[in-house]
Amino acid sequence: MAGERKSQSGEERLIELFRPMAKNPGAFALLDDAAVVAPPPGSDVVLKTDAIVGGVHFFHDDPADAVAKKALRVNLSDLAAKGAEPLGFLLTLLLPAEADEKWAARFARGLAEDAEKFRCPLFGGDTDRTPGPITISIAAFGHVPRGKMVRRAGAKPGDLIVVTGTIGDAALGLMLRREPGNPTFARLDSAARSQLADRYLLPQPRNAIALAIREHASASIDVSDGLAGDLTKLAAVSGVVASLNAKLVPLSDGARAVLQAEPKLIEQILSGGDDYEIAATVPENRLGALQAAASAAGIGLTTIGRIEQGEGIAITGLDGKPLTLRRGSYSHF
Amino acid sequence: MAGERKSQSGEERLIELFRPMAKNPGAFALLDDAAVVAPPPGSDVVLKTDAIVGGVHFFHDDPADAVAKKALRVNLSDLAAKGAEPLGFLLTLLLPAEADEKWAARFARGLAEDAEKFRCPLFGGDTDRTPGPITISIAAFGHVPRGKMVRRAGAKPGDLIVVTGTIGDAALGLMLRREPGNPTFARLDSAARSQLADRYLLPQPRNAIALAIREHASASIDVSDGLAGDLTKLAAVSGVVASLNAKLVPLSDGARAVLQAEPKLIEQILSGGDDYEIAATVPENRLGALQAAASAAGIGLTTIGRIEQGEGIAITGLDGKPLTLRRGSYSHF
Numbered sequence: 001m002a003g004e005r006k007s008q009s010g011e012e013r014l015i016e017l018f019r020p021m022a023k024n025p026g027a028f029a030l031l032d033d034a035a036v037v038a039p040p041p042g043s044d045v046v047l048k049t050d051a052i053v054g055g056v057h058f059f060h061d062d063p064a065d066a067v068a069k070k071a072l073r074v075n076l077s078d079l080a081a082k083g084a085e086p087l088g089f090l091l092t093l094l095l096p097a098e099a100d101e102k103w104a105a106r107f108a109r110g111l112a113e114d115a116e117k118f119r120c121p122l123f124g125g126d127t128d129r130t131p132g133p134i135t136i137s138i139a140a141f142g143h144v145p146r147g148k149m150v151r152r153a154g155a156k157p158g159d160l161i162v163v164t165g166t167i168g169d170a171a172l173g174l175m176l177r178r179e180p181g182n183p184t185f186a187r188l189d190s191a192a193r194s195q196l197a198d199r200y201l202l203p204q205p206r207n208a209i210a211l212a213i214r215e216h217a218s219a220s221i222d223v224s225d226g227l228a229g230d231l232t233k234l235a236a237v238s239g240v241v242a243s244l245n246a247k248l249v250p251l252s253d254g255a256r257a258v259l260q261a262e263p264k265l266i267e268q269i270l271s272g273g274d275d276y277e278i279a280a281t282v283p284e285n286r287l288g289a290l291q292a293a294a295s296a297a298g299i300g301l302t303t304i305g306r307i308e309q310g311e312g313i314a315i316t317g318l319d320g321k322p323l324t325l326r327r328g329s330y331s332h333f
Numbered sequence: 334m335a336g337e338r339k340s341q342s343g344e345e346r347l348i349e350l351f352r353p354m355a356k357n358p359g360a361f362a363l364l365d366d367a368a369v370v371a372p373p374p375g376s377d378v379v380l381k382t383d384a385i386v387g388g389v390h391f392f393h394d395d396p397a398d399a400v401a402k403k404a405l406r407v408n409l410s411d412l413a414a415k416g417a418e419p420l421g422f423l424l425t426l427l428l429p430a431e432a433d434e435k436w437a438a439r440f441a442r443g444l445a446e447d448a449e450k451f452r453c454p455l456f457g458g459d460t461d462r463t464p465g466p467i468t469i470s471i472a473a474f475g476h477v478p479r480g481k482m483v484r485r486a487g488a489k490p491g492d493l494i495v496v497t498g499t500i501g502d503a504a505l506g507l508m509l510r511r512e513p514g515n516p517t518f519a520r521l522d523s524a525a526r527s528q529l530a531d532r533y534l535l536p537q538p539r540n541a542i543a544l545a546i547r548e549h550a551s552a553s554i555d556v557s558d559g560l561a562g563d564l565t566k567l568a569a570v571s572g573v574v575a576s577l578n579a580k581l582v583p584l585s586d587g588a589r590a591v592l593q594a595e596p597k598l599i600e601q602i603l604s605g606g607d608d609y610e611i612a613a614t615v616p617e618n619r620l621g622a623l624q625a626a627a628s629a630a631g632i633g634l635t636t637i638g639r640i641e642q643g644e645g646i647a648i649t650g651l652d653g654k655p656l657t658l659r660r661g662s663y664s665h666f
Contacts, residue, residue: 032482034380045370047369049423124381130386
């Protein structure tokens with residue numbers, strides 16, 4: 001009947017939660033089948049998608065706002081490593097029947113905060129029921145000047161290997177979350193324990209130095225599957241050896257304390273994953289400029305090794321001897 | 334250790350399956366964190382994401398190649414309705430432990446066929462394990478000249494309402510799949526039964542007339558949640574009434590036979606969803622040109638009503654009386 005109003009469906013109520021963060025005019029306030037984005041003239045659109053699944057990438061009782069932020073940040077981290085500035089994202093949110101509207105509201109609140117913080121507005125999405133766990137897939141878009149995306153390819157013998165922030169915290173945070181009674185963590189005070197746990201809960205992507213990476217790095221990769229494994233991938237595509245000194249890898253106080261108690265956890269630190277830092281290679285004469293940009297952005301940047309001729313990865317362990325890891329990087333299969 | 338080769342992980346084997354369809358140079362052969370696409374100068378990138386979930390949008394025993402095609406086609410259908418030409422897509426594929434590599438190989442084969450057929454190459458993706466059902470989220474990108482995406486907004490009183498193909502087949506095909514013994518379907522021969530079932534299994538998106546829609550339509554929507562509900566959405570955003578005559582709605586022979594046996598299934602036909610046709614509004618003086626383009630593409634195009642002043646939807650039933658549907662469109666919540 002003409003003019004008749006239907007009561008809002010659950011799907012429409014969900015969309016209402018997300019509408020406020022669809023601020024770009026190209027999102028058409030989520031009132032169309034699709035969105036449009038006009039990248040700056042002369043640019044490439046950088047495309048990335050990454051999903052997180054309840055019970056696999058986050059715990060079922062993680063706060064909904066943190067889950068939302070993790071879902072977006074794992075994608076933002078790739079844009080940062082590629083030297084791209086965010087344009088926006090598309091969201092797929094699959095909810096089991098037991099996820100209530102309170103959960104969804106808190107999820108939307110967290111997502112809105114990060115969309116604002118990282119200037120990465122929502123362009124559209126899809127919400128559906130699933131008989132499985134909460135599942136979020138985000139496709140994020142960024143832009144770089146044409147041809148300027150920083151690749152995994154491009155590292156040259158003589159380049160230095162640098163990494164942002166600290167490595168291993170998230171992997172140790174996950175261990176701690178899974179085994180809260182593990183004696184290795186006994187010497188940590190509660191601040192150090194929460195710092196490790198927080199790094200697993202909430203990645204800190206390094207978008208603030210994306211432009212400096214684009215300007216100075218010869219190659220770059222998002223550290224998400226473990227530093228050693230990700231550098232192995234970068235080295236393979238570049239056709240070089242990544243030569244890495246474990247002693248130089250930047251550690252938080254918490255990770256350092258854990259490592260003192262249990263030196264073999266160097267394996268976990270180097271290959272555990274979920275760091276969401278940037279590992280980049282940089283010609284020696286560009287290091288100063290990159291370092292200065294990182295300092296200005298308040299982001300730590302540490303030289304951990306050097307690119308050499310050959311193929312693969314060579315790690316010098318804490319004892320000064322060559323270190324072979326049991327597994328290079330994380331694979332879900 | 335430098336130069337050491339690891340055996341391929343399951344994830345790497347999966348990526349190998351998808352690499353052949355990552356033909357665009359911007360996909361970097363799936364060997365980087367992200368991809369790039371350079372839209373034609375002066376264009377908008379059209380963005381769309383839609384997910385399908387095992388047990389919700391497809392049956393667990395549907396052939397893997399058909400599942401892959403459905404996942405891509407539900408997105409291609411939106412690009413078609415918006416008048417956009419495909420640029421490519423990103424894939425999120427979440428597999429339970431019991432999905433074997435044979436399933437994945439068949440999935441990849443189907444996806445490759447459609448990527449080729451619709452000229453929509455793979456740019457990147459994410460594969461992961463899930464404790465839930467097989468879940469596929471695709472983000473598809475297209476392009477239109479700047480500002481030329483065909484919106485839901487724009488329908489004007491006096492415009493004709495047209496729809497491609499036939500309506501209701503997929504909804505009836507789903508009924509038939511769920512209730513194979515339902516006597517309503519008894520009068521159908523096996524060809525008609527498989528035609529209905531096939532329309533549910535495999536959408537036929539109308540990308541072949543996307544450019545004509547862009548040239549001639551005043552507004553347009555992908556018919557995925559039911560013709561009546563989707564036209565209600567178009568009418569709401571356009572600020573008009575969509576006045577629709579059920580007698581004019583194009584039906585396949587199978588749907589016509591079912592409707593003769595069970596006239597109340599007009600409700601299912603008009604609101605069942607999964608049609609993946611295009612409903613568009615077109616000024617009367619553009620109908621001929623749009624019709625000619627549809628004929629040239631081998632796609633049926635039928636006038637089913639008219640846009641009027643007011644708000645909402647007005648349906649004239651098969652009996653010539655106003656018809657009110659119990660539910661306008663499909664919502665998973």
